[in-house]
Amino acid sequence: MPVVAMTVNGKPASADVEARTLLVHYIREQLGLTGTHVGCDTSQCGACVVHVDGRAVKSCAILAVQAEGAEIVTVEGLAKNGELHPVQQAFREHHGLQCGFCTPGMIMTAVDLIRRKPNLDEKTVREELEGNICRCTGYHNIVKAILAASQEMR
Amino acid sequence: MYQFNYARPKTLAEAEALLAKADDPKLLAGGQTLIPTLKQRLAMPSDLIDIGGLKELDFIRAEGDAVMIGAGAKHATVAQSPDVKKHNPALAALAEGIGDPAVRHMGTIGGSIANNDPAADYPAACLALDAKIHTSKRLIEADQFFKGMFETALEDGEIVKEITFPHPEKAAYMKFPNPASRYAMVGVFVSKGPWGVRVAVTGAGQNGVFRVKEMEDALTKSWSPDAVAGVKVPAKGLNADLHGTAEYRAHLITVMAKRAVAAAG
Numbered sequence: 553m554p555v556v557a558m559t560v561n562g563k564p565a566s567a568d569v570e571a572r573t574l575l576v577h578y579i580r581e582q583l584g585l586t587g588t589h590v591g592c593d594t595s596q597c598g599a600c601v602v603h604v605d606g607r608a609v610k611s612c613a614i615l616a617v618q619a620e621g622a623e624i625v626t627v628e629g630l631a632k633n634g635e636l637h638p639v640q641q642a643f644r645e646h647h648g649l650q651c652g653f654c655t656p657g658m659i660m661t662a663v664d665l666i667r668r669k670p671n672l673d674e675k676t677v678r679e680e681l682e683g684n685i686c687r688c689t690g691y692h693n694i695v696k697a698i699l700a701a702s703q704e705m706r
Numbered sequence: 707m708y709q710f711n712y713a714r715p716k717t718l719a720e721a722e723a724l725l726a727k728a729d730d731p732k733l734l735a736g737g738q739t740l741i742p743t744l745k746q747r748l749a750m751p752s753d754l755i756d757i758g759g760l761k762e763l764d765f766i767r768a769e770g771d772a773v774m775i776g777a778g779a780k781h782a783t784v785a786q787s788p789d790v791k792k793h794n795p796a797l798a799a800l801a802e803g804i805g806d807p808a809v810r811h812m813g814t815i816g817g818s819i820a821n822n823d824p825a826a827d828y829p830a831a832c833l834a835l836d837a838k839i840h841t842s843k844r845l846i847e848a849d850q851f852f853k854g855m856f857e858t859a860l861e862d863g864e865i866v867k868e869i870t871f872p873h874p875e876k877a878a879y880m881k882f883p884n885p886a887s888r889y890a891m892v893g894v895f896v897s898k899g900p901w902g903v904r905v906a907v908t909g910a911g912q913n914g915v916f917r918v919k920e921m922e923d924a925l926t927k928s929w930s931p932d933a934v935a936g937v938k939v940p941a942k943g944l945n946a947d948l949h950g951t952a953e954y955r956a957h958l959i960t961v962m963a964k965r966a967v968a969a970a971g
Contacts, residue, residue: 554712571711571712571754574741604811610809613738618737665807682805683805684806
């Protein structure tokens with residue numbers, strides 16, 4: 553079996569994996585980081601979004617071996633010294649969740665979005681959430697939380 | 707997913723050698739179509755040869771009257787490239803509209819055209835912009851490249867290296883996305899340039915992307931939305947599925963063509 557080595561949330565991680573192992577399964581099952589969710593089997597829902605070398609990627613649409621040598625950040629890696637990331641804080645304050653299943657992916661997508669487009673408006677946020685599905689249809693507060701976080705982080 | 711061997715060559719030459727040696731190999735670029743396909747067990751390659759990280763395929767540069775895009779350039783990179791935005795804003799806008807942000811961070815232009823999904827966006831751009839497709843073996847004109855649904859002129863062991871897009875004078879792409887999948891129900895790319903006028907349609911044809919000669923003739927006489935308004939594309943040969951009939955798609959082609967000409971100005 554191939555050995556993959558990568559950095560996950562700032563720490564080195566390496567393990568034997570089958571070539572067919574998806575990054576999301578490696579993260580959840582071998583590293584035990586279950587904050588990243590699997591919401592669909594078709595790479596459409598975005599619950600599994602993580603950052604690979606600083607860019608939001610669906611971890612169910614990339615093999616673990618493809619991430620060899622990469623820097624991975626999962627939702628567990630956002631809070632620093634016990635303080636929530638401003639996007640996490642905004643989701644909490646604006647109740648940007650209902651059941652919470654899509655939340656890790658929403659937050660990772662939002663962090664990437666605010667990095668790419670610091671001056672957000674509502675239309676842009678809604679367009680950029682194209683690849684993240686909230687089955688509760690709770691988009692209103694998710695959009696509100698992202699806009700608030702982008703203000704906060706300016 | 708079925709089992710496969712995985713290799714990550716460091717050079718294009720090494721990738722070619724691996725392709726030649728393997729039993730039933732597939733190239734893996736961004737994997738945004740291939741990985742979901744493998745997950746559904748709709749493909750069973752013996753070997754995946756990962757060219758996604760090849761630096762020699764990852765470039766965009768403007769030279770003379772064309773923009774050269776490496777096959778490994780990601781959709782997000784094309785969308786944000788100052789060279790593409792300056793010389794070919796319609797192409798940048800098309801790239802910005804593919805899939806969703808996470809898909810655009812992984813998916814590549816080479817992977818898209820080599821796969822030739824009948825509802826993919828890039829094939830329409832290649833055909834309408836008279837693109838030149840450089841492979842590891844030869845140069846293929848866009849007109850000769852797209853052969854049918856998921857079929858291209860690529861031979862076994864041939865790898866797309868670069869796509870050259872000559873600068874258009876006017877161009878625009880208008881897509882009517884399926885509301886669930888966001889793939890094009892119909893997408894129309896119109897252009898005017900040294901090659902004359904071209905109109906390419908994706909999403910609608912049973913055999914993938916195609917040109918509409920009647921619209922090209924009408925726009926050559928008069929470049930205006932009204933010129934294509936009266937051109938009806940026959941429903942024969944168009945896709946019909948639960949999302950829309952062939953007649954509906956035929957109607958959309960005219961509507962999208964009008965909008966594209968209006969957007970191109």
